[in-house]
């Protein structure tokens with residue numbers, strides 16, 4: 053009788069051999085650590101996981117993991133991931149990117165992904181700046197931040213509040229983590245993957261180069277005060293008082309994930325005939 057236990061995949065085995073090019077101390081290191089820890093906890097076969105991103109420092113993350121990956125166009129990670137999940141529902145599809153990628157150029161896709169509720173886990177590394185393009189203000193930058201020459205008096209408008217938008221638009225799972233707590237983040241990622249439908253994990257993720265003050269700021273201000281609620285009104289109420297630094301799982305809704313019934317697959321010949329003019 054063979055009594056050998058199947059070998060468990062360690063977090064390291066979900067990492068690729070490519071060395072990250074991120075600046076030393078960037079919060080993105082903590083996110084790849086949390087994601088690989090989460091995947092190891094779930095013991096998902098690597099060939100059944102696909103990781104999709106857009107463009108930005110944070111969007112490099114799929115290259116550093118040892119699952120299937122797609123590095124797409126700036127702001128277009130969510131539609132690519134949506135198409136992939138609908139075509140291959142058996143896959144676990146993760147999506148990653150920054151606040152610029154997800155809430156500015158990709159803002160429309162963000163809103164409608166929450167609304168569609170396809171079963172995706174979206175990890176947003178929010179550093180309130182465009183890191184890759186050298187420090188311009190992003191949608192989540194405070195109105196009085198004067199660190200960019202493009203906005204010397206600050207952006208002058210209130211920052212985008214992604215969790216409120218996600219909840220209003222219909223996201224089924226909403227949480228916030230901080231790069232200072234990779235274990236807490238890994239737990240949220242595990243729950244987000246398990247939860248059916250569109251899940252948002254919002255990460256306070258310092259950009260040590262263009263927002264060096266964030267490292268200490270997040271450490272000092274982040275407080276783990278959210279216990280998950282299934283009541284949408286309660287989640288909305290909490291967000292109205294949110295200081296932007298509260299962490300934990302905020303909301304787990306029960307909307308059924310969107311998945312159209314499988315269509316019989318057309319042959320290439322049929323497709324070509326239909327497209328003929």
Ligand SMILES: Cc1ncc(C[n+]2csc(CCOP(=O)(O)OP(=O)(O)O)c2C)c(N)n1
Pocket residue numbers: 107108109110111125126149150151152153154157177179181182183184185190259
């Ligand atoms: C269509 C298009 N527009 C603009 C850019 C330039 N661009 C590359 S990354 C980026 C912003 C990245 O910021 P963010 O998503 O916050 O990620 P971070 O680098 O901070 O992780 C921009 C504007 C691009 N690559 N493609």
Ligand code: SF4
Pocket residue numbers: 073074075077078079080109110179183184258259260261262
């Ligand atoms: S520029 Fe900022 S976001 Fe980009 S790798 Fe460096 S610290 Fe990270």
